[in-house]
Amino acid sequence: MFRKLLFCLISALFLVLSWPPSGLPFLIFGAFVPLFFILKDLQKKRFAFFYFFLVFALWNTFTTYWIYNASLFGAIAAVCVNSILMASVMSLFMWLKSKFNDRRAWWALISLWLSFEYLHLNWDLSWPWLTLGNVFAHYPQFIQWYEYTGTLGGSLWILLANIILYHSIKNKSKYVLSLAVITLPILFSFQIKTKNEGKVVEIVVVQPNIDPYFEKFDDLTSIQQLEKFIELAESKLDSSTNYLIGPETAIVDGVWENKIENSPEIQRLIQLIEKYPQLNIIVGAVTYKAYSKTEQIPKTARQFTGSDAYYDVFNSAIQINDAEISFYNKSKLVQGVEFTPFPVLLENLEFLAIDLGGITGSLGTQDYREVFASKSALMAPIICYESIFGEFISQYVRNGADLFAIITNDGWWKDTPGYKQHLNYASLRAIECRRAIARSANTGISAFIDSNGNITNFTDWDEEIVIKDRLETNKIITIYVRFGDYIGRISTFIAVFFLCFAVAKRD
Numbered sequence: 001m002f003r004k005l006l007f008c009l010i011s012a013l014f015l016v017l018s019w020p021p022s023g024l025p026f027l028i029f030g031a032f033v034p035l036f037f038i039l040k041d042l043q044k045k046r047f048a049f050f051y052f053f054l055v056f057a058l059w060n061t062f063t064t065y066w067i068y069n070a071s072l073f074g075a076i077a078a079v080c081v082n083s084i085l086m087a088s089v090m091s092l093f094m095w096l097k098s099k100f101n102d103r104r105a106w107w108a109l110i111s112l113w114l115s116f117e118y119l120h121l122n123w124d125l126s127w128p129w130l131t132l133g134n135v136f137a138h139y140p141q142f143i144q145w146y147e148y149t150g151t152l153g154g155s156l157w158i159l160l161a162n163i164i165l166y167h168s169i170k171n172k173s174k175y176v177l178s179l180a181v182i183t184l185p186i187l188f189s190f191q192i193k194t195k196n197e198g199k200v201v202e203i204v205v206v207q208p209n210i211d212p213y214f215e216k217f218d219d220l221t222s223i224q225q226l227e228k229f230i231e232l233a234e235s236k237l238d239s240s241t242n243y244l245i246g247p248e249t250a251i252v253d254g255v256w257e258n259k260i261e262n263s264p265e266i267q268r269l270i271q272l273i274e275k276y277p278q279l280n281i282i283v284g285a286v287t288y289k290a291y292s293k294t295e296q297i298p299k300t301a302r303q304f305t306g307s308d309a310y311y312d313v314f315n316s317a318i319q320i321n322d323a324e325i326s327f328y329n330k331s332k333l334v335q336g337v338e339f340t341p342f343p344v345l346l347e348n349l350e351f352l353a354i355d356l357g358g359i360t361g362s363l364g365t366q367d368y369r370e371v372f373a374s375k376s377a378l379m380a381p382i383i384c385y386e387s388i389f390g391e392f393i394s395q396y397v398r399n400g401a402d403l404f405a406i407i408t409n410d411g412w413w414k415d416t417p418g419y420k421q422h423l424n425y426a427s428l429r430a431i432e433c434r435r436a437i438a439r440s441a442n443t444g445i446s447a448f449i450d451s452n453g454n455i456t457n458f459t460d461w462d463e464e465i466v467i468k469d470r471l472e473t474n475k476i477i478t479i480y481v482r483f484g485d486y487i488g489r490i491s492t493f494i495a496v497f498f499l500c501f502a503v504a505k506r507d
Contacts, residue, residue, distance in 0.1 A: 004041065007034035008051055012058035019063045019130075020138040021420040028135045029182055032162035033169065039094060040170070048094050052087035059083075064129055066416035074336055082127055089116045092499075099502040110159050111494040117155055118488025121389060124341035126332075128388055129421070132158045137424035140453030144192040145185060146431045147478040150390045152487040157185055194434055194451055198402055198473030201377050203243040203438045204236045207446040208250070209464040212411040216442070222253035226265050229283075230272060236468045237276055242376035244272075247442040248284035248384050248409040249315070257289045257314075260325055269320050280321040280374045282381060284407045287316040287327065289364070300339075300364045312364035317381035317407060319372040328370035330363070330383040332392055338363045369395040377403045377473050380435070384408040388425045390432050391484040397433045398481060402473035404435045409442040415461050419444050427453035432480045436471040 014031035017024045038051050060079040068075035089112050096112075097105040113132075120128045128134075133154025136143045143154060165178045208229050210216045216225070233244050255263045269281050290311045291297055301310040314329040315338060333339040339362040369392075372379040380396035380403070387393065387406050396404070406426055410419035423445045430437050430453045437449040444461030448469040457469045 004038050004051055005054075007038045008054045009058075010034045011038075011055045012062075015055070015059040016062040018135050019417075019421075020135070020424045021417055023138075025135050025139055025142075026182075028132065028158050029161040029178075030165060032159070033166045035090070036162070036166040037170075039090070039097075042094075049087050049091050052090040053083050056083040056086040060130065063417070063421075066413045066418035069414045069416065069418075070412045071336070077336070078127060081125060082130065085116060085120075089113055096498060096502050099505055100498075104498075106163050108495070108498040109163070110156065111491045111498060113159060114152055114155055114488055114491035115495040117152060118485055118492055121391065121485065121488070125335060126389075127335075131155060134388075134421075134425060134428065137421070137428050140427045140431055142186045142189050143428075144189040144194075144431060144452065146428060147192070147194075147434060147480055149487060150432050150480045150485055151428055152485055152491075156487060157181075194476075196434075196436070196451055196472035196474045198475060199377065200470050200472055201242045201403065202240050202468070202470050203245060203448070204233055204241050204466060204468045205245050205438055205440045205446050205448070206232050206247070207441055207443060207459050207463060207465050207467075208232060208247065209443045209462060210411075212409055212442065216249070216409075216411075217252060222251055222265055223268070226251060226268055230268070232464070232466050233272075236466045237279070239276065239278065241276065241279060241468075242374075243379070243405070243438065244279055244281045245405050245407065245438050245440045246281075246283035247440045247446075248407045249286055249442075250283040250407075251285035251318075254286045254288045254313070255316075255318070257287050257327055266318075266320065266325070273320060273322055277322050278375075280319060280372070280376060280379075282317060282319050282372065282379065282405050282407070284383065284409075285316050285318050287314045287318070287329070288312065289314065298364060300362045314364045315383060317372075317383055317405075319374070319379070319381070321374055323374075326370070326372050328372070328381040328383075329366045330386065331365040331367070331369075332386040332389055333363055333365065334385050369399050371396055371399045371401045372405075373400075380404045382406045382429075387422070387429060390429060390480070393429050394433055394481040394484055397435065397477065401435065402475055403471060404429065404433070404437040406437055406439040407441075408439070410445070411441075411443040415444070419461070423447060423455070423458075427455065432478065434474050434476050434478055436474065438469075438471060 011031055011034040014027040018028040042048050060082050067078055092112055093109040096108045117131050120126055131151050133151030161181045164181055168175050168178050206229055229246050251265045260266055273279055288311050297310050301312050303310055317328045319326040335341045372381055378400045380401035410422055413419050426437055427449055430449050430451055434451045436451045439447045445458050447458035448456050450456055451474055457467055459465050
């Protein structure tokens with residue numbers, strides 16, 4: 001037992017130390033090896049799940065503990081559910097290993113793990129923060145080939161390297177194959193050169209640094225926050241600036257989409273446009289939409305008190321320029337905060353939703369990935385949590401986006417690895433889609449990221465600041481944009497085949 005627990009600790013330590021923002025990502029190539037040796041040594045399979053769960057619980061705890069700043073219950077739930085799912089994958093692999101020969105069982109493990117990661121990108125309990133392919137987000141120079149495979153390609157790479165290294169150690173063979181599997185994708189990455197042949201766009205990004213716990217929704221009014229935003233912006237704005245980008249919920253008082261002209265905040269931003277006619281302003285806002293009796297009422301709609309009329313609440317991005325006002329409503333929502341997962345089963349537990357920003361209950365969404373058009377660019381408005389979903393983001397590109405704007409409020413997590421990881425994951429989206437990114441965070445970290453995933457200009461945590469840079473638009477359609485998470489879909493098909501065959505196979 002001591003040997004197995006020691007292997008658990010080594011495996012968990014390698015996983016934790018490899019994760020962004022640390023500087024040790026190559027440890028991931030050996031992180032599963034101790035776990036495989038535990039599996040080899042196990043005599044009583046009923047204890048297997050315990051060892052697997054221990055490893056993944058330690059990994060989840062030490063890399064995502066920062067969730068507790070917003071909700072202790074949310075942190076515990078995220079760690080427990082994710083660890084159970086990961087341990088279940090390994091337990092399934094152990095069962096399949098008893099059904100097949102050794103080689104087929106290892107391919108079953110790869111397909112099962114990639115299927116799990118693909119599921120985690122697409123269901124109501126979605127939490128892909130620890131997708132294995134995310135581990136090199138802090139080192140984009142090693143993973144330029146993600147434009148062909150997405151992050152699931154990175155997960156495949158890591159699993160293969162661990163399996164080959166394990167067999168090399170177990171059989172006391174040479175490590176040439178392990179070294180080749182690790183180094184060849186990196187060498188290939190160095191050969192990939194991306195050229196942007198679009199327009200150069202000048203962008204100002206504001207980081208207002210308003211504390212979300214004490215100032216944003218309590219101490220400062222919406223118009224006071226907006227005046228602060230404009231005052232900061234004007235220190236960098238000039239006649240050549242094409243975009244001004246502000247963070248998520250920069251406008252905290254609800255704006256009625258049906259009567260946008262009545263909003264004092266919108267009117268104030270229109271005044272700024274009159275001063276800089278070439279400017280496009282993109283900011284986050286809480287918005288409302290009232291439905292007429294002839295419209296179909298979504299399930300997320302709320303009823304006006306004492307009325308049979310309905311309205312929806314959105315976490316939105318708004319673009320304002322001299323031609324029009326455009327909206328995009330956040331559609332990848334945070335479970336337990338912005339929507340209740342599996343509403344058929346859990347709708348009666350909606351009162352447990354975490355209040356981040358004064359709005360509780362399920363928010364509205366939209367099916368179409370809206371692209372904000374202007375004379376300067378076709379900008380994808382990406383709101384906070386959405387930025388960790390590769391295939392979801394690729395839909396903006398298929399709809400014409402040639403630049404990305406990420407607006408977020410990472411202040412909820414305080415000064416922890418959470419906001420740093422969130423920034424790093426944006427680099428993955430830049431590589432997958434070959435689109436440059438302007439990122440505005442309420443606090444830590446706002447940044448500019450080129451289409452190779454390199455962070456070229458960034459702010460510090462807890463800093464009231466404005467940054468200005470020039471980004472190039474891009475029209476290229478990558479293999480990943482064209483086909484999305486095809487590795488996940490293929491893996492799911494293979495995993496289902498393995499499971500069906502195992503069930504049908506007689507002992």
